[in-house]
Amino acid sequence: MTTLERLAVALRSGLGADRVISDRQELRTYECDGLAHYRVTPGLVVLPRDAAECARTVRACVEADVPFVARGSGTGLSGGALPHADGVLIVTSKMRAIVEVAPQDERAVVEPGVINLHVTHAATPAGYYYAPDPSSQQICSIGGNVAENSGGAHCLKYGFTVNHVIGAQIVTPDGDLVELGGRAPDTPGYDLLGAFVGSEGTLGIATRVTVRLTRLPESVRTLLAAFGTTDQAGAATSAIIAAGVVPAAVEMMDALAIEAAEAAVACGYPAGAGAVLIVELDGPLAEVEAQFEQVTALCEQNGAFELRIAADPAERALFWKGRKSAFAAVGRISPDYIVQDGVIPRTALPEVLHRIGEVSRAHGVRVANVFHAGDGNLHPLVLFDDGVPGQAERAEEVSGAIIDLCIEYGGSITGEHGVGMDKAKYMPRMFTADDLETMQLLRCAFDPAGLANPGKVFPTPRLCGEVPRRRKATEADPAELF
Amino acid sequence: MALWTAATQADTVGGVPARFVAAPASTAEAAEVLRAAADDDLAVVVRGGGSKLDWGLPPRRLDLIVDTRNLTGVVEHAAGDLIMVVRAGTPLAGLDLPGQQLALDPSLPGATIGGTVAANTSGPRRLAYGTVRDLLIGITVVRPGGMVARSGGKVVKNVAGYDLGKLFTGSYGTLGLITECAFRLHPRPAARALVVRTAPADRIGALLAAVRAEQVVPAAVEIDAPADGPVTLAVLVEGTPAGVRDRAATLCKALGAEETDELPPWWGAYPWARAGMKLTAPLSRVPDLLSCGVALRGSAGTGVLYADVPVDTAPAVVERLRATAIRAGGHGVVLTAPQHVRERIDMWGPVPGLELMRRVKDQFDPGHRFAPGRFVGGI
Numbered sequence: 001m002t003t004l005e006r007l008a009v010a011l012r013s014g015l016g017a018d019r020v021i022s023d024r025q026e027l028r029t030y031e032c033d034g035l036a037h038y039r040v041t042p043g044l045v046v047l048p049r050d051a052a053e054c055a056r057t058v059r060a061c062v063e064a065d066v067p068f069v070a071r072g073s074g075t076g077l078s079g080g081a082l083p084h085a086d087g088v089l090i091v092t093s094k095m096r097a098i099v100e101v102a103p104q105d106e107r108a109v110v111e112p113g114v115i116n117l118h119v120t121h122a123a124t125p126a127g128y129y130y131a132p133d134p135s136s137q138q139i140c141s142i143g144g145n146v147a148e149n150s151g152g153a154h155c156l157k158y159g160f161t162v163n164h165v166i167g168a169q170i171v172t173p174d175g176d177l178v179e180l181g182g183r184a185p186d187t188p189g190y191d192l193l194g195a196f197v198g199s200e201g202t203l204g205i206a207t208r209v210t211v212r213l214t215r216l217p218e219s220v221r222t223l224l225a226a227f228g229t230t231d232q233a234g235a236a237t238s239a240i241i242a243a244g245v246v247p248a249a250v251e252m253m254d255a256l257a258i259e260a261a262e263a264a265v266a267c268g269y270p271a272g273a274g275a276v277l278i279v280e281l282d283g284p285l286a287e288v289e290a291q292f293e294q295v296t297a298l299c300e301q302n303g304a305f306e307l308r309i310a311a312d313p314a315e316r317a318l319f320w321k322g323r324k325s326a327f328a329a330v331g332r333i334s335p336d337y338i339v340q341d342g343v344i345p346r347t348a349l350p351e352v353l354h355r356i357g358e359v360s361r362a363h364g365v366r367v368a369n370v371f372h373a374g375d376g377n378l379h380p381l382v383l384f385d386d387g388v389p390g391q392a393e394r395a396e397e398v399s400g401a402i403i404d405l406c407i408e409y410g411g412s413i414t415g416e417h418g419v420g421m422d423k424a425k426y427m428p429r430m431f432t433a434d435d436l437e438t439m440q441l442l443r444c445a446f447d448p449a450g451l452a453n454p455g456k457v458f459p460t461p462r463l464c465g466e467v468p469r470r471r472k473a474t475e476a477d478p479a480e481l482f
Numbered sequence: 483m484a485l486w487t488a489a490t491q492a493d494t495v496g497g498v499p500a501r502f503v504a505a506p507a508s509t510a511e512a513a514e515v516l517r518a519a520a521d522d523d524l525a526v527v528v529r530g531g532g533s534k535l536d537w538g539l540p541p542r543r544l545d546l547i548v549d550t551r552n553l554t555g556v557v558e559h560a561a562g563d564l565i566m567v568v569r570a571g572t573p574l575a576g577l578d579l580p581g582q583q584l585a586l587d588p589s590l591p592g593a594t595i596g597g598t599v600a601a602n603t604s605g606p607r608r609l610a611y612g613t614v615r616d617l618l619i620g621i622t623v624v625r626p627g628g629m630v631a632r633s634g635g636k637v638v639k640n641v642a643g644y645d646l647g648k649l650f651t652g653s654y655g656t657l658g659l660i661t662e663c664a665f666r667l668h669p670r671p672a673a674r675a676l677v678v679r680t681a682p683a684d685r686i687g688a689l690l691a692a693v694r695a696e697q698v699v700p701a702a703v704e705i706d707a708p709a710d711g712p713v714t715l716a717v718l719v720e721g722t723p724a725g726v727r728d729r730a731a732t733l734c735k736a737l738g739a740e741e742t743d744e745l746p747p748w749w750g751a752y753p754w755a756r757a758g759m760k761l762t763a764p765l766s767r768v769p770d771l772l773s774c775g776v777a778l779r780g781s782a783g784t785g786v787l788y789a790d791v792p793v794d795t796a797p798a799v800v801e802r803l804r805a806t807a808i809r810a811g812g813h814g815v816v817l818t819a820p821q822h823v824r825e826r827i828d829m830w831g832p833v834p835g836l837e838l839m840r841r842v843k844d845q846f847d848p849g850h851r852f853a854p855g856r857f858v859g860g861i
Contacts, residue, residue, distance in 0.1 A: 283721075
């Protein structure tokens, strides 16, 4: 028997036969996450029902020296949940209990497989919601959100997953259950929870998550503004921020992205727009009214040729439908596409968009731009046809050039999709070897054996056995040297 | 030039005298100092404004104080991007950011950026803006061996790599020297108002719930509770002039309270004379912390209160306050106390995840030379 076969036997007898998948066909269901061009069939899939089973699975992996990868709903866009061919994929989809909703403490406690939007549904009757809202919120899991430190359209005002997770029970890469953070703020000791959120499954697996609930706003106003050019829309965004307004969201789409959205969901955006902005304000009624007037005026001053104000929740949903479906919609205008995720300082937006346009023209590759304009998080969609020889390579080049632009302008190689498998190669462009080595000290503290999601985030794994320490030659006894 | 000079009598940490003091003026100089300190196996404590040098435990050993007084100044303020990069020794109070703010309330006079990050202090407006961990977007540190490392960056939205800023926040100088921090900024609000109500301690729970029930989005919900007598509740709202007026009126009605423009003198100030604790609790259990017979003050709206611990009855009071906080679902940490009191109490209380924390310390500071013994579990 191979190691994996022995592991399968042990896990079946320990957890029950229905918790373990080793059939080749069934395993293939899990061969990729949302980044479907990377595919690896996992060696084994385990579906634990609770934290104890999850910990037992990890301990079994440790004893067998087999790597493991955690997976929530599998919607990640950086290949973070890409399985290991000789490893175990631990899928949290059976851990879907909402353990507690405590509006009096503004907290909810959930298992990692719980769908993001379901937390909001559970809290809404009490007047609360869960603020981080990635576009995939109808299917993505809280455990995956914690691993990726997921953002969303509204993180401009409300922050990311890390700002809303205040406690977690995790299975460490040793297989121990440990509590990080808690229900009250500022737990004594190092903020390991803060470091864990966004560590992309390389420091362990969250098995129970305590999140902050946010009061549903009294008022929400949504504006759709159409501009002739992305420069104008960018200038309007800068003007809004400069005026001291912090909108809940400022989203931009360019002409090609609008064309795709129209083709897919008929969102009815103004015809002839070179760019649209969706600006959303929320909060106390009087506050929102005052700021909305300001925002409307600033859009007009910066050349908006049409302004639509959502009259009701249905119209608001329609504004957002075009934006939230944009990634998938691009499938209507191009057989294949790469979704890029990079960040630039907001003020560099017009300049970087021109540079992206130049790169696009030089390579003969179309790029549709969708982005969280308020925080400079770009999602260029690089279009190509895999059926045409050479196009995929050219698209890859354009996609890489966009990342280089983000770095050149002092931004980041990823704003919310994570590094995962896909961007580990770019990490040395953003960080020095010393930076990366230092980050991996944390990895070595949690996972000295390197079994938790190996090969992700860091291009070169650090061997944890060698703790670097400067020593003077005189310090060591000669006997120790040999 | 010598990397450090001889210490004076004033150069002590928690009563432990240092032998040398270094005051590097750049990250590169700091790296040079720390490389040399590593070669000589010197125990190091980092000192900013010295406002919290009496926090935590005294170092087990101390040779070199690395003072950040020459690591000052704003490196970059990108107003349009609402970010700033600032050197660690820069005083937190008095940053000149026209129309904008780094939304961290200075809790002690003289506190620096680096000390605020390392001790993770926060003030009343943490309710609206969060704490250091929510505002710090990038960090430059020098490791105990002298290696310079950065994480994060200069953009707010960024998930590339581990967030070492989180790890260094509240690490009490035990992992390395912080030399530069990048922060997210916020616009300075156009208007603010404070709504104040004094009531018996047993009414405070209901009043806090009443604030939560209104759509007023407070920037701060603070209480000031003397050892005995009534408690003062003060709610701050910030925003546009029209919005603030409206929300303050709503609050006045809900609380039967008065509106004022003036912050009370106790606003954001620690309540202790010589020994102080930080107590935390989930929101609905904050009232449990009241009526403990000691003066309390702090952010009732986020579940963080500070206590004045009477020195003569300290061990018993610390245990009682800590037990109350733990029963409520929170923690009780002694931030500062005279040395003879420290010797008789547990400063930190139970620390979940301590084993992992020790492993983190071993990785970053294998020689245990940085602030040894100052932190949880003897780290």
